[in-house]
Amino acid sequence: xxxxxPEGVVWAVRSVSLEVEEGEAFCLAGExxxxxxxxxxxxxxxxxxHAVTRGELRVGGxxxxxxxRRDFEGVRGRVVTYVPQNPGSSLSPYLTIxxxxxxxxKSTRGLRRGEALAEAREHLRRVELDxxxxxxxxxxxxxxxxxxxxxxxxxxxxxxxxxxxxxPTSALDAHLRFQVVELLRRLRREGGLTLIFISHDLLLASAxxxxxxxxxxxxxxxxxxxxxxxxxxxxxxxxxxxxAIPRLGDRRPPKxxxxxxPRPGEERPGCPFRDRCPSPLSRCAVEEPPSIPLDGxxxxxxxxxx
Amino acid sequence: MSLAGSTPNRSAVELVxxxxxxxxxxxxxxxxxxxxxxGVSVTVRxxxxxxxxxxxxxxxxxxxxxxxxxxxxxxxxxxVMGREIYRLPRRLRWTVTSRIGYVPQDxxxxxxxxxxxxxxxxxxxxxxxxxxxxxxxxVRDALRMVQLHESVLDYYPAQLSGGMMQRVLxxxxxxxxxxxxxxxxPTSALDVSIQAQxxxxxxxxxxxxGCTMVVVTHDLPVAQYLADRAVLLHRGAVVEDVPxxxxxxxxxxxxxxxxxxxxxxVTSSANGR
Numbered sequence: 001x002x003x004x005x006p007e008g009v010v011w012a013v014r015s016v017s018l019e020v021e022e023g024e025a026f027c028l029a030g031e032x033x034x035x036x037x038x039x040x041x042x043x044x045x046x047x048x049x050h051a052v053t054r055g056e057l058r059v060g061g062x063x064x065x066x067x068x069r070r071d072f073e074g075v076r077g078r079v080v081t082y083v084p085q086n087p088g089s090s091l092s093p094y095l096t097i098x099x100x101x102x103x104x105x106k107s108t109r110g111l112r113r114g115e116a117l118a119e120a121r122e123h124l125r126r127v128e129l130d131x132x133x134x135x136x137x138x139x140x141x142x143x144x145x146x147x148x149x150x151x152x153x154x155x156x157x158x159x160x161x162x163x164x165x166x167x168p169t170s171a172l173d174a175h176l177r178f179q180v181v182e183l184l185r186r187l188r189r190e191g192g193l194t195l196i197f198i199s200h201d202l203l204l205a206s207a208x209x210x211x212x213x214x215x216x217x218x219x220x221x222x223x224x225x226x227x228x229x230x231x232x233x234x235x236x237x238x239x240x241x242x243x244a245i246p247r248l249g250d251r252r253p254p255k256x257x258x259x260x261x262p263r264p265g266e267e268r269p270g271c272p273f274r275d276r277c278p279s280p281l282s283r284c285a286v287e288e289p290p291s292i293p294l295d296g297x298x299x300x301x302x303x304x305x306x
Numbered sequence: 307m308s309l310a311g312s313t314p315n316r317s318a319v320e321l322v323x324x325x326x327x328x329x330x331x332x333x334x335x336x337x338x339x340x341x342x343x344x345g346v347s348v349t350v351r352x353x354x355x356x357x358x359x360x361x362x363x364x365x366x367x368x369x370x371x372x373x374x375x376x377x378x379x380x381x382x383x384x385x386v387m388g389r390e391i392y393r394l395p396r397r398l399r400w401t402v403t404s405r406i407g408y409v410p411q412d413x414x415x416x417x418x419x420x421x422x423x424x425x426x427x428x429x430x431x432x433x434x435x436x437x438x439x440x441x442x443x444x445v446r447d448a449l450r451m452v453q454l455h456e457s458v459l460d461y462y463p464a465q466l467s468g469g470m471m472q473r474v475l476x477x478x479x480x481x482x483x484x485x486x487x488x489x490x491x492p493t494s495a496l497d498v499s500i501q502a503q504x505x506x507x508x509x510x511x512x513x514x515x516g517c518t519m520v521v522v523t524h525d526l527p528v529a530q531y532l533a534d535r536a537v538l539l540h541r542g543a544v545v546e547d548v549p550x551x552x553x554x555x556x557x558x559x560x561x562x563x564x565x566x567x568x569x570x571x572v573t574s575s576a577n578g579r
Contacts, residue, residue, distance in 0.1 A: 031498065142563050174524055178572050246528055255502065257502075260469050260470070263495075
């Protein structure tokens with residue numbers, strides 16, 4: 001997946017093969033520009049018109065991307081739904097929360113105002129918001145945590161069973177982050193939701209997800225259970241992310257590795273991580289590593305395991 | 307004879323019963339004062355590393371603005387580097403603020419897009435007596451200190467990554483070798499691996515310059531790496547002011563307990579998988 005730019009196509013996601021099972025909570029983790037949001041947007045059916053696609057993507061069994069053809073009719077919003085990073089940006093500033101529910105439910109299910117508002121009350125209660133305190137309010141009258149809860153309730157009100165949540169907690173204060181994670185856990189338990197959680201915060205992701213993919217420079221460099229990714233990371237980049245997790249009470253500074261990820265579209269032969277890798281091999285400079293299967297359903301794209 | 311507003315002491319920053327906030331228009335001629343800081347007293351000794359920790363809206367950034375000399379408090383005393391900054395005439399405040407280095411919150415929005423890195427980093431040296439050649443040497447030293455290659459001198463901000471922008475901001479904050487370094491959420495806009503680099507970089511700069519460092523953050527784990535003491539702000543008031551070890555071992559305020567519990571819950575949930 002990539003984007004048409006004046007200088008040509010900038011590929012944001014390259015040769016990614018992934019499968020997320022129904023009812024699973026799966027994390028796409030990595031740093032800015034690694035392609036995780038592009039992949040999440042593709043799954044949610046909200047790639048911009050200038051996006052370019054290759055390969056196949058199925059959502060809820062439906063083929064939605066087939067080469068350059070994209071068809072999300074009946075899938076976008078109904079099968080898969082999306083919660084963006086900034087809760088404020090996903091809600092219209094000019095409509096009360098109640099009106100926003102009405103317009104969504106009218107367009108997806110043809111509900112009348114009274115029916116839509118009655119349902120909105122239910123959805124708001126599910127995310128632990130008091131409907132009478134929220135329905136008549138505009139987004140700016142709510143706190144960040146309340147906005148994010150309202151955005152999640154609105155996204156799920158269409159009945160979609162797959163939720164793509166793109167960094168839903170990064171704009172929130174530390175203690176509100178865990179509340180949102182708790183909420184998503186409960187919604188999954190109660191509603192059988194499939195969750196695709198996009199985050200750069202491995203600690204938070206592993207509190208919520210069973211499996212995850214670590215992305216770097218548009219590639220998936222490691223896929224496995226969160227327990228394995230956190231406990232015995234295989235790829236040197238996964239190790240680097242785990243080492244950078246702050247640990248409260250341990251005041252030794254986090255281990256820092258030099259360098260920065262390449263910019264989107266920056267392409268060179270070989271492994272894209274080789275400049276930052278603490279143990280590069282000579283073949284890393286010439287050949288890109290394939291995805292190599294390890295034990296426990298894990299895959300890693302690194303020549304160290306070939 | 308002492309200079310106006312001069313107070314001889316060993317503190318870098320001393321806020322005594324400071325109330326500060328913002329005015330809004332309420333109707334035609336009515337103006338209403340919204341206090342953000344309410345009777346805050348904090349002392350930071352010279353050479354100390356202190357974190358101001360709180361949630362959004364707790365008054366952290368307002369406190370920095372007061373110390374920076376850009377937000378006059380409604381009441382209270384503000385002493386920065388031994389001078390009562392708001393008792394100085396406006397035209398003389400730079401004599402204090404020029405000894406401060408400031409790293410604002412959002413790197414992408416804090417750099418003038420029309421200026422090259424060389425001009426951005428040189429800004430704090432504008433009023434100095436150094437020659438152009440000496441200023442350029444200082445800029446190069448600052449870039450070396452933040453581990454940026456000289457080739458970025460002719461770059462515009464848009465040509466830099468988020469991590470590089472943050473390094474440029476830090477270079478600008480330290481180019482004049484300040485005695486007091488103020489940092490507003492210095493790592494919140496950065497990726498995790500870059501965050502670790504910047505934490506280590508800031509600590510090494512603080513050691514090298516021997517300056518006082520005040521960091522504002524909502525992130526308790528990050529604060530513990532950058533400071534020895536935590537001042538917790540809640541709704542504009544100081545609720546706890548203790549060394550980090552004590553805060554983590556026996557938190558007293560509800561805010562400290564909440565922040566520590568949230569982090570512990572995430573960690574235990576993650577480990578429980």
